[in-house]
Amino acid sequence: MHTIAIAVFLFFFILVTVVGFLASRWRRADLNSLHEWGLAGRRFGTAVSWFLIGGDLYTAYTFIAVPAAMFGAGAMTGFFAVPYTILIYPMGFLVLPKLWSVAHKHGFVTPADFVRARFGSKHLALAIALTGIIATMPYIALQLKGIQVVIAALGFPTEGLIGELPLLIAFMVLAAYTYNSGLRAPALIAIVKDLLIYITVLSAVIIIPIKMGGFGPIFAKVPAEKLLLKAPTADSLNQFSAYVTLAMGSALALFLYPHSATALMSASGPQTLRRNMVLLPAYSLLLGLLAFLGYMALAQGLDKLPEYQHYFAQYKGQFAVPALFLANFPEWFVGVAFAAIAIGALVPAAIMSIAAANLYTRNIYKEFLRPDASPADETRVAKWVSLVVKVGALVFVLGIQSDFAIQLQLLGGIWICQTLPSVFIGLFTRWLDYRALLFGWASGVAWGTWAAWTLKFKGSLYVLHLGGMAVPGYAALYALIINIVVAVVVTLLVRAMKMAPGVDSTQPGDYAG
Amino acid sequence: MKVRRVLPGWAYVLLVLPCLAIVCVGTYNTVEPAWLGIPFFYWYQLALVLFSMVSIGIAYFSLREVPDDTSNAESKQ
Numbered sequence: 001m002h003t004i005a006i007a008v009f010l011f012f013f014i015l016v017t018v019v020g021f022l023a024s025r026w027r028r029a030d031l032n033s034l035h036e037w038g039l040a041g042r043r044f045g046t047a048v049s050w051f052l053i054g055g056d057l058y059t060a061y062t063f064i065a066v067p068a069a070m071f072g073a074g075a076m077t078g079f080f081a082v083p084y085t086i087l088i089y090p091m092g093f094l095v096l097p098k099l100w101s102v103a104h105k106h107g108f109v110t111p112a113d114f115v116r117a118r119f120g121s122k123h124l125a126l127a128i129a130l131t132g133i134i135a136t137m138p139y140i141a142l143q144l145k146g147i148q149v150v151i152a153a154l155g156f157p158t159e160g161l162i163g164e165l166p167l168l169i170a171f172m173v174l175a176a177y178t179y180n181s182g183l184r185a186p187a188l189i190a191i192v193k194d195l196l197i198y199i200t201v202l203s204a205v206i207i208i209p210i211k212m213g214g215f216g217p218i219f220a221k222v223p224a225e226k227l228l229l230k231a232p233t234a235d236s237l238n239q240f241s242a243y244v245t246l247a248m249g250s251a252l253a254l255f256l257y258p259h260s261a262t263a264l265m266s267a268s269g270p271q272t273l274r275r276n277m278v279l280l281p282a283y284s285l286l287l288g289l290l291a292f293l294g295y296m297a298l299a300q301g302l303d304k305l306p307e308y309q310h311y312f313a314q315y316k317g318q319f320a321v322p323a324l325f326l327a328n329f330p331e332w333f334v335g336v337a338f339a340a341i342a343i344g345a346l347v348p349a350a351i352m353s354i355a356a357a358n359l360y361t362r363n364i365y366k367e368f369l370r371p372d373a374s375p376a377d378e379t380r381v382a383k384w385v386s387l388v389v390k391v392g393a394l395v396f397v398l399g400i401q402s403d404f405a406i407q408l409q410l411l412g413g414i415w416i417c418q419t420l421p422s423v424f425i426g427l428f429t430r431w432l433d434y435r436a437l438l439f440g441w442a443s444g445v446a447w448g449t450w451a452a453w454t455l456k457f458k459g460s461l462y463v464l465h466l467g468g469m470a471v472p473g474y475a476a477l478y479a480l481i482i483n484i485v486v487a488v489v490v491t492l493l494v495r496a497m498k499m500a501p502g503v504d505s506t507q508p509g510d511y512a513g
Numbered sequence: 514m515k516v517r518r519v520l521p522g523w524a525y526v527l528l529v530l531p532c533l534a535i536v537c538v539g540t541y542n543t544v545e546p547a548w549l550g551i552p553f554f555y556w557y558q559l560a561l562v563l564f565s566m567v568s569i570g571i572a573y574f575s576l577r578e579v580p581d582d583t584s585n586a587e588s589k590q
Binding site (some may be wrong): 021025075079081082085086087089090091093094097214216217219227228229231241243244248270271272275277278279281282284288292305311467509512513 | 514517518520529530531532535536538539542543544547549550551552553554558559561562563565566568569570572573576581
């Protein structure tokens with residue numbers, strides 16, 4: 001057991017718990033309204049939004065998984081996170097102010113609310129909402145996985161009920177303050193979390209290379225096939241197309257995830273979002289540096305050390321970052337670093353559960369089950385659903401193989417991408433017909449799932465054969481192309497058959513901001 | 514009066530440029546020139562992150578405010 005590290009870890013954990021509960025008094029308003037509980041009244045300025053969106057997009061799972069991928073597979077699966085996050089902000093700059101403006105004008109809480117109004121179809125909205133909920137669940141489970149790894153690294157037993165107890169406690173605390181304070185809790189906690197993350201990552205990328213004689217010796221120990229991408233050959237684009245499509249597909253998917261939409265809609269206006277698109281890449285820089293930690297663990301041969309061997313056997317590359325901190329830093333700093341990772345999991349887990357709750361409440365409960373629900377009813381249901389969603393994720397992590405959570409998260413990425421035509425293209429034009437969008441969505445989801453099945457759910461790189469050329473690429477992107485083609489063709493058919501178009505209850509001016 | 518913000522045509526280039534640069538993997542998939550012992554592949558992509566902050570920043574400052582003439586009273590598109 002690492003007593004000092006545990007003490008520091010507990011200190012920060014208790015600190016954020018207090019912050020989480022006190023958050024309900026911050027910018028005090030009636031938390032019985034879904035706009036207040038689930039979107040914090042859409043009043044977050046540039047700085048708070050920066051912390052909230054940053055804390056939401058760059059999750060603890062990222063902090064564990066990106067270095068783990070570098071450690072295990074190298075640049076291809078690890079470093080694509082950098083081009084991925086370069087692509088999202090120019091796109092966000094053009095798209096998100098529109099989404100915010102129309103959502104603000106009509107009081108939309110979820111992306112599915114927008115689709116409902118834009119295309120006048122509650123069934124299309126249901127498809128978007130269900131895709132969002134299903135894609136979010138395994139994502140929450142992976143956050144808990146991140147907490148599990150650092151709890152194990154602190155020296156707690158990893159098996160049996162006692163091994164699961166710290167996670168259960170962390171989780172109940174998280175559930176309680178999310179229920180109590182809504183989106184205000186993760187927003188305030190994100191500030192603490194991000195400061196801790198910046199301190200730990202920057203210290204690690206400065207101190208460890210100094211100890212090891214610079215970055216040169218670190219990169220020198222990385223095998224050539226991990227260091228660079230496999231260049232195209234006469235019959236295959238190899239890792240070039242894989243790297244680019246993985247980055248593009250992930251970038252397109254990111255802002256479609258319900259938890260991103262929740263954080264974005266809580267901003268105070270379109271200009272707040274634009275300023276954040278300028279400032280958020282700072283996190284990408286941090287993420288790139290963080291990726292280097294995987295190589296540092298590799299260069300130090302930490303998985304060969306007897307004290308970490310059994311952890312690596314259990315958690316594989318995911319133990320690279322915890323091991324690196326244990327091996328290179330004093331106990332108290334290990335406590336800070338692990339607290340940063342654990343709290344880094346709580347923030348997105350809270351936002352994700354709120355986002356899933358908003359979707360259920362607005363697009364399933366109010367739409368199909370109780371159309372006459374009052375705003376107070378909505379909020380009550382959302383609060384309970386946020387608890388149910390978290391229990392679901394916990395059952396996942398404790399009861400089911402964690403590999404299954406990773407596979408589902410991978411499928412979730414493919415599925416969520418299929419909501420792009422309805423949500424993002426819908427922001428620019430309502431030319432596509434709602435029936436066509438449903439067909440497109442179904443085709444994309446079906447093909448993407450099939451593609452993942454052919455890969456035995458172990459990866460998401462599907463090899464497309466164009467003429468004599470193999471093009472390995474992210475299945476989500478290929479599925480999206482099929483989705484859009486189907487949507488366009490069916491729209492033309494619907495128009496040709498002169499079927500009644502959907503009713504758009506938004507106005508062109510609603511999108512300006 | 515309600516205003517909306519429009520991006521001048523040339524500023525779209527600023528948004529496309531970092532994306533275009535990062536998509537051209539062949540231009541940076543090399544070890545040399547290394548910087549501080551970091552292979553080109555890695556530091557170049559991180560430098561592109563900084564570049565994208567600058568270019569999106571310029572796009573932000575180039576936004577022009579115009580009176581919102583797409584009044585809601587008008588008929589739908």
